[in-house]
Amino acid sequence: MKLTFLLLLAAFIGTNAVALPFQKLKNDTISAPFNKDFVYHVKKMHAEITIDGQIDEPDWLAAEKADNFYKVLPVDTGFATQPSEILITYDDKALYMAQIFYDTIPGKRVMESYRRDFSFGNNDNLLVFFDTFLDQTNGFSFGVSASGAKWDGTMSDGSAVNLDWDCKWESKTKHYDDRWVTEMRIPFKSIRYPSGSRKWYTNFSRLDLKANEKSSWAPVPRQFPTASLAYTGVMNFEEPLPKSKMMFSLIPYVFGGYSNDFEHGTGNVWKKDFGFDAKVGFSSSMNLDLTYNPDFAQVEVDQQVTNIDRFELFFPEKRQFFLENSDLFSGFGDNNINPFFSRRIGLDAPVLAGARLSGKVGNNWRVGFMNMATKETNDFLARNFTVASIQKKVFARSNFGFILVNKEYIDQPSDTTMYNRVAGFDYNLASKDNIWNGKFFYHQSFQPGNPDKQFAQGFGLTYNTKNLQLEIMQRSVGENYRAEAGYVPRTGYNYISPEVTYLFVPNKKVVSHGIVVDFRYYFDPDFHKIDHENNISYQFEFQNRSSLVFGYQDHFVELQQDFDPTHKSESFLPAGSKYNFGGAFINYTSTRKTLFNWNAEIAKGTFYTGNIQYITGELGYRYQPYVNLSVNFNYTDMKLGQPFEHTKMWLVGPKMDVTFTDKLFWTTFVQYNEQIDNMNINMRLQWRYAPVSDFFVVYTDNYLPGSWNSRNRALVLKLTYWLN
Incomplete structure (x- = not known):
């Protein structure tokens, strides 16, 4: 707690030291x-x-x-x-x-x-x-x-x-x-x-x-x-806008709840606590966010997916504290090499407190600083996460930036040194007319006891006109690159991916149509091919804004680790084995102007040692503007042959979203997932009784399909109020 207080105080003092006289824009640089x-x-x-x-x-x-x-x-x-x-x-x-x-x-x-x-x-x-x-x-x-x-x-x-x-x-x-x-x-x-x-x-x-x-x-x-x-x-x-003043907002909250983990026999657990968020606007361009003992129970639950991939899935950040100017922290690297992913904070231990400074200094500079501390648990020591970044605008719309990420354990044993650090440089290209866009980055990780090859590097360039889009992406990730506070689903590979799209725009009942060709190649550090995914598709966009896409995917995989495609079997495909497979797909999205709307994708083909077919999509109906009913669904049928059993998996997620008024909302989301043998019920009532001030009631229950015994259950009440 003392460390966190000192970090917050340092952030406050550091913010006051920002050279605010440089905030005024100079017209000759715009x-x-x-x-x-x-x-x-x-x-x-x-x-x-x-x-x-x-x-x-x-x-x-x-x-x-x-x-x-x-x-x-x-x-x-x-x-x-x-x-x-x-x-x-x-x-x-x-x-x-x-x-x-x-x-x-x-x-x-x-x-x-x-x-x-x-x-x-x-x-x-x-x-x-x-x-x-x-x-x-x-x-x-x-x-x-x-x-x-x-x-x-x-x-x-x-x-x-x-x-x-x-x-x-x-x-x-x-x-x-x-x-x-x-x-x-x-x-x-x-x-x-x-x-x-x-x-x-x-x-x-x-x-x-x-x-x-x-x-x-x-x-x-x-x-x-x-x-x-x-x-x-x-x-x-007509006249200059009013001079900004120092702004201060305090958002205190109280929360309480009940939970029971039936699987682990915890019995009824009652909890009550409080916390606060604060916003300090030192100028019209620099903002400091503070949080103490945050509770994120009101955040929308993630939509589950059927996982047949070999790597970790990505779910977006939804917690509001992390989101303003979030590109200063999460915008480095690319979707598969991100040195900082804020969902790592609080994933396995409660957040104690944090500070986040972000904004502009002068015409062309932006800065970001974040420091978060998590509590000690039975499984983990307390940890501190620090992210610092700086970004400089160059040319018309391009910029370059530097980032430093540090994850460090607090009160660690005297005979150990446990930390993970990443330093990186990014250059982002954007032409004045937006037709050319690109990126180059180089990141290096630092971790005790980890040898060399702790690097990640990437390059991308896109040319985008009405008819023609050309894209080239390249990545190289060292075998020992570690970004524990980031999102890096795989390491030890080289990647190249060219893509070409050409569209015809007749502007009739078919507004546009065209072909997309996409090649993705993965190589090991010695440039031996270990994966490829080649896609060819044809797409149509219709006048009512519906769309149709169909195509074929061709895959090659040389497994680097043992892998179970079902994610629920005791059998696996051995590392070093090679597979060629592929299949056809068709995807349709209906117009959104009708009360009933839907989208679906159907695919069928070979898959590793056998065959696969699936249908996935969503159905929706609205009683506007009060009720939205939707069902997302996925049915996957895999026949991989011995020693795997014939696997059929349903994922069904009915959702009802009721907006009684522009201040009172109720959402019920049920997710039945055969792959993980679970049914989840999440109900959330939100009453916005004052501007940006809310009362939440959130109920969650997880059941074991078949016996329908409850695995765990929780009820949370939270009250927030915005003072400024």
Whole structure:
């Protein structure tokens, strides 16, 4: 505890030492976006605006209109079928936005639910993207669906939006026969921007499912998302924005619960405790997050999958503390060589406390620092995790960065030295028009008693136009590379993967179609081939946004370790054995504008020593906007021959998501998984009784199929309140 306190204090002092005078942007170092001629002038307010969904105040009548939205999908030529208008104004405390989306096509507007951070493709919606630091890489996104559900997230990597970030803002949506209208008020203290700003980069995006169109104010090529910050327009404020002040938010929480692990005979265990999160905004661009005794029981449960792979599966981080500016910590390497993966923290021991500093220093520098401590358990010593990173923008939209990750055991025996460290360098390439993207990285691990070959290196380059996409990926990972706080499912290999996609865009009932050829080759350190996966497929995208893909996969594997493809047998395939197998597949995704929607993939072919066939997908039906019913499913049938038994495995996950209002939600998720002989029930009630303040009730039960005896059971109550 003493160590953690000192680390938090050091982080606090270090943050105060940041050279805040360098926060002011210098215009001569800012590169203009591709759509620099799309300019919106924001006038300052002269009276009050009531957020009621009625656009009738004088400041709205005087505001400039952003209209004439350009089509992005199904094709990026011409204007959208149905008109759209955006109005913006501001005062000394907040930004105000009004949206008017005209809609005269017969039929109900598509609105899935009232749930915050709605699914983009399942709702008519407005999304807004703000690049407040003019770097065309990072920013903030806000939006509303036709039901009035909110969307907010942080942006990184030029277009990625992380929706697990929430802030305080308000909106109101109203429906009329020929249009739907929203007013929004976003406090300046909820987002970060340079002191004295008079310019942001921005774009506005509309998804109109009834018209089968996606459109934007500043035009975006169809191969890119409308969130692409390379294609924003410019928003000029009439007067400089208010100078940011030091902000402080405290989020205390109390929680209590009951649990019983029947398998291990623990009996009834009752728990009550408290903790807090805190946010300290030292400037409009630098933020310190603190946490003590966090509890993550309210985090959504992972969707299970049937595992027939040889390597560890990846499940995304969902805990909010780790998510703001998360690319500064988790954006190094690539999907299969990541030196820091925050889910390693708290995976096998409770988190005691932590601090996270992140933000910008000056025009072109970003910094990140995280320090987390976990408690000692019967199985593990207390551990400390430290991550430090720095990133420098170069050229129009590229950057390079350095990262240092340290995992160290606390109060370890005097005759041992236990730690794991990784240092790395990454260069990320992004051209001004986003057509060229790439990455190069080199990482080195350090661990006592571990010999050489502790390196990981990778390179990638992508060329992306409307018709043609070319990609080349390369990796080399040393046999002794260890990133214990990261995600590295395999080591000791060299990898090369070229991919070619060519699309025809006729813009008829079939909007686009084309071929994809993908080769993936793995070699051992001596460049002897140990794996390949070659894929060829043909894809169709239809006017109603449904899609069809079919193709063939060819595999070769020389096992480096014993392997059981079923993950439930006592038999295995021996290391050193070689296999050639492959099969055909077909995948279909239906339109999302109908109340019933579905997707499915069917595959059949050879698999190691035998045959495999499977069907996987999801069925969904909505009673909009209150109830969403869905079932994800997977049926796998493997006949591997002796000594393996004929294996059939079902995974079925029915889910009911009820949004009574925009403040009261109830989710029930049941997952029956034959591969691990378990049925899990997870029920979660969330009441947002005040802005970003919640009361949660979470119930979890695991059963043993067959006898239906309970394996373990838990009930948790948690209350949070945001003070600022």
